[in-house]
Amino acid sequence: MxxxxxxxxxxxxxxxxxxxEPGGLRTAIRDAIPASGDALVDESLSLWQRHREREERRIGQGQRPYAGTETIDAEAARRVADHARLTDPAAIARLATASQRxxxxxxxxxxxxxxxxxxxxxxxxxxxxxxxxxxxxxxxxxxxxxxxxxxxxxxxxxxxxxxxxxxxxxxxxxxxxxxxxxxxxxxxxxxxxxxxxxxxxxxxxxxxxxxxxxxxxxxxxxxxxxxxxx
The missing domain is CATH 3.40.50.1000 (HAD superfamily/HAD-like)
Known part of the structure; x- marks a missing residue:
């Protein structure tokens, strides 16, 4: 310097x-899907991260109106839930706020x-x-x-x-x-x-x-x- x-x-x-951030999201995913193995947790984390990066990039390129992280995280949580066949609304809602913990x-x-x-x-x-x-x-x-x-x-x-x-x-x-x-x-x-x-x-x-x-x-x-x- x-x-x-x-x-x-x-x-x-x-x-x-x-x-x-990766460790915290990984823990939240494992908590939401207790029976999941490491492979499913890794896949779910990658799915979450790719969704966030893609949507932030789309917003930066003017391809999507601005949406806050709470919206994007809720979308990511839904994608993870669909991938892992998680259907419990309370678990999905909690997963959507994982980035706040x-x-x-x-x-x-x-x-x-x-x-x-x-x-x-x-x-x-x-x-x-x-x-x-x-x-x-x-x-x-x-x-x-x-x-x-x-x-x-x-x-x-x-x-x-x-x-x-x-x-x-x-x-x-x-x-x-x-x-x-x-x-x-x-x-x-x-x-x-x-x-x-x-x-x-x-x-x-x-x-x-x-x-x-x-x-x-x-x-x-x-x-x-x-x-x-x-």
Missing amino acids: ADIRDIEVVVFDVLGTLVD LPPWDDSVAALDRLARHFAVLGLSNAGRTALLRLSAHAGLRWHQALSAETVLAYKPAPEVYQLAIDAAGCPPERVLMVAAHAWDLRAARARGMRTAYVRRPGGDPPTSSDDFDRRFDRLGDLVTALTTT
Whole structure:
């Protein structure tokens, strides 16, 4: 990082970076379909993830009007239910809200607490406003402000989502650090002038050799130490 002391605001991606999205969804699917084996759970998780990625992409390409994550997750839950022959309405309804009960990674809560003593800390998520509120409460994520892409009726990596964070930060983008476990997320943030830090997480999207992010970390605590001891 060119000069860490220039950072005023730290912005975190949430899904996958601070909470274990694949693990949480896998648990919810297994709970909804108790007799399912690993193969069916894996198939169902893949079905869910493909549906979400496809629909967010369609919205970004103007092929579908904006729909929030609660709508898309309900669609995904229905697809999983049909695939697994799940018919219990209560189980399907609970599965549809699984993304609001994702567990934090074991270092997320402590890292946010440490960092918030030194910097303004924002969450920036594709999760809808209500879903993000409930997810933050469930996982124990404490923010100075949590921003939902729903505010601008778009999904990352749309540039207006990152501009939302820059506007909330109230400082030049080069003084705002975007932290994510997804290289695609950081590429879009960098294109808006934000500083970037990659944190490795299971199931994340690692950088390629051509990615020019400011810093890369194996653990979230290493990032916090780097920011707070300079």
